Amino acid sequence: MKVSLGRLKLKNPVMTASGTFGYGKEYSEFFDINKLGAIVIKGISVNPMPGNPTPRICETPSGMINAIGLQNPGLKGFLKDQVPFLKQLKTKVIVNVLGNSADDYIRLAEAVEEAGMNAVELNVSCPNVKKGGIVFGTDPKAFEDLITAVRKKVKLPLITKLSPNVAKISEFAKIAEDCGSDIISLINTLTGMSIDINTRKPRIANIIGGLSGPAIKPVAVRMVWECRKAVKIPIIGMGGIIAAEDAVEFMLAGADAIAVGTGNFLNPLTTLQVLEGIKLHMKSQGINSVSEITGGLIC
Amino acid sequence: MRSLKYVLNKIIKAKIQDNRKIIDRHYLLTLEPSTAITTPKPGQFYMLSVNNGLDPLLKRPLSVHNFLDGKLQFLYRVVGKGTDLLSSRVTGESIDILGPLGNGFTVSKTKQIILLAGGLGIAPIYYLAASIAGRKPVLIYGAGTKETLIYRDQIKNLGIETVIATDDGSYGKKGNVVTVLKKYLKDTSLPYTDHIIYTCGSEAMLKPLAEFASEHGIKIHAAMEQNMACGVGTCMGCVVKTRKGLKRVCKEGPVFNLNEIEWE
Numbered sequence: 001m002k003v004s005l006g007r008l009k010l011k012n013p014v015m016t017a018s019g020t021f022g023y024g025k026e027y028s029e030f031f032d033i034n035k036l037g038a039i040v041i042k043g044i045s046v047n048p049m050p051g052n053p054t055p056r057i058c059e060t061p062s063g064m065i066n067a068i069g070l071q072n073p074g075l076k077g078f079l080k081d082q083v084p085f086l087k088q089l090k091t092k093v094i095v096n097v098l099g100n101s102a103d104d105y106i107r108l109a110e111a112v113e114e115a116g117m118n119a120v121e122l123n124v125s126c127p128n129v130k131k132g133g134i135v136f137g138t139d140p141k142a143f144e145d146l147i148t149a150v151r152k153k154v155k156l157p158l159i160t161k162l163s164p165n166v167a168k169i170s171e172f173a174k175i176a177e178d179c180g181s182d183i184i185s186l187i188n189t190l191t192g193m194s195i196d197i198n199t200r201k202p203r204i205a206n207i208i209g210g211l212s213g214p215a216i217k218p219v220a221v222r223m224v225w226e227c228r229k230a231v232k233i234p235i236i237g238m239g240g241i242i243a244a245e246d247a248v249e250f251m252l253a254g255a256d257a258i259a260v261g262t263g264n265f266l267n268p269l270t271t272l273q274v275l276e277g278i279k280l281h282m283k284s285q286g287i288n289s290v291s292e293i294t295g296g297l298i299c
Numbered sequence: 300m301r302s303l304k305y306v307l308n309k310i311i312k313a314k315i316q317d318n319r320k321i322i323d324r325h326y327l328l329t330l331e332p333s334t335a336i337t338t339p340k341p342g343q344f345y346m347l348s349v350n351n352g353l354d355p356l357l358k359r360p361l362s363v364h365n366f367l368d369g370k371l372q373f374l375y376r377v378v379g380k381g382t383d384l385l386s387s388r389v390t391g392e393s394i395d396i397l398g399p400l401g402n403g404f405t406v407s408k409t410k411q412i413i414l415l416a417g418g419l420g421i422a423p424i425y426y427l428a429a430s431i432a433g434r435k436p437v438l439i440y441g442a443g444t445k446e447t448l449i450y451r452d453q454i455k456n457l458g459i460e461t462v463i464a465t466d467d468g469s470y471g472k473k474g475n476v477v478t479v480l481k482k483y484l485k486d487t488s489l490p491y492t493d494h495i496i497y498t499c500g501s502e503a504m505l506k507p508l509a510e511f512a513s514e515h516g517i518k519i520h521a522a523m524e525q526n527m528a529c530g531v532g533t534c535m536g537c538v539v540k541t542r543k544g545l546k547r548v549c550k551e552g553p554v555f556n557l558n559e560i561e562w563e
Binding site: 019020022026027029030042050051053054055056057058059061063064066068071213214242262264265266268269 | 309310348353354355356357358381395397525526527528529531532533534535536537538539545550563
């Protein structure tokens with residue numbers, strides 16, 4: 001089941017999506033999380049962030065909208081309270097980082113490297129404060145500058161998590177590759193909104209939020225396929241994966257590894273079930289290696 | 300695939316033994332877990348899958364209403380698609396449940412206990428009342444009208460002092476539970492501060508209650524609710540603001556000391 005995402009070697013292709021697996025502790029009450037290929041922990045910012053007012057989540061058909069507001073304990077809190085637990089894990093630990101300037105990302109990535117984590121994932125769906133709040137991940141120039149700056153300073157495998165809220169995602173995939181990103185992960189949530197027709201109020205306090213879950217899967221699969229055609233670097237596919245069949249679909253579209261996000265909320269054991277299901281699929285199809293599935297789409 | 304070490308007493312299949320309407324839109328669900336479970340604490344909750352499909356996607360958090368002969372009971376109101384589907388599930392069908400989750404009520408050993416429940420707030424309070432009947436708590440339970448009272452005579456089977464109230468006075472005392480509580484405390488011989496209140500209800504009820512309690516130095520512990528996706532502490536959807544920072548209803552709660560809540 002081994003997969004190589006460039007320099008980042010995983011025992012299997014099943015990972016968790018940032019923000020849906022906490023810092024690993026909660027789900028380790030339910031199963032041995034070392035069985036996973038990697039865990040991607042909830043995004044860290046330089047300073048603690050309180051997040052948004054409630055309600056922060058609402059359910060939508062086959063999905064959910066969230067606007068948690070990146071609540072996190074900040075770098076210091078992360079290093080003190082979470083790293084000791086993460087360091088003793090026998091799976092790869094990838095730290096998602098977020099900031100409002102290239103300096104924030106560099107500082108975080110350097111700290112993650114020093115803390116002995118295995119890779120860093122850039123959450124680029126944040127506003128660039130110095131450039132009038134434009135979101136890094138939806139502006140090609142801001143995106144390019146950010147990845148270039150971080151790459152210069154950070155040796156760890158660098159994963160760039162792409163926003164789907166752009167006209168042409170493959171353009172961003174190509175920029176990430178050209179600027180030295182080792183891996184791309186996609187997709188982040190799609191911007192969405194839901195209204196209570198009786199109260200006429202938005203169903204989450206932030207008005208808009210990120211749509212996730214099976215509802216977005218076809219969009220995500222399409223985007224993985226488009227990015228696969230545009231770049232050679234490894235792709236981590238995600239967006240609505242709750243079963244092995246979903247995971248295989250992403251791999252056929254071109255994903256080298258996959259991540260379970262909202263699926264963790266439905267059942268703490270979703271990742272394990274996806275992993276076991278992929279094994280069964282491979283057995284039934286006579287597939288020996290995961291890489292035989294990746295990009296195997298026939299069309 | 301499931302290691303017993305990890306999932307014991309957490310992820311369980313349960314058979315529906317009964318799912319009956321009690322009053323308009325309110326149902327009592329009785330589940331028989333496929334494996335023996337330990338006794339949940341009053342105030343703890345389970346996440347219940349309402350069907351096996353993708354819509355609705357998330358499990359529903361329901362607090363334990365009773366635990367009898369190894370069977371779990373939940374009292375719920377049909378408020379949307381999820382609970383509507385749950386109400387259509389029939390005896391013999393199986394559903395997945397996750398729990399018990401969260402922390403239950405911590406019962407004071409010295410104070411006079413008052414249990415306060417408005418409407419569906421009776422769901423966890425009933426279980427607490429049954430568990431601590433020996434401590435001689437006083438139960439104040441109310442609803443809008445006689446028709447919307449989930450329990451009337453049955454609640455007397457708990458064998459504890461009970462005051463029932465309706466907003467319109469169509470059954471029991473007239474007034475909402477908070478006004479009835481105020482009058483009860485005024486009339487009782489014990490000082491206000493010798494009491495502790497355990498409750499469950501909406502923010503609309505808890506907020507004035509918290510103000511009243513802090514005025515008179517009474518402790519109140521309340522089971523709170525909030526939209527949640529995972530129930531196990533990872534989605535960060537269900538936070539409440541407290542004097543000690545943001546706390547998760549599912550993990551640090553659902554029972555909070557109301558004096559520590561910072562209301563928006």
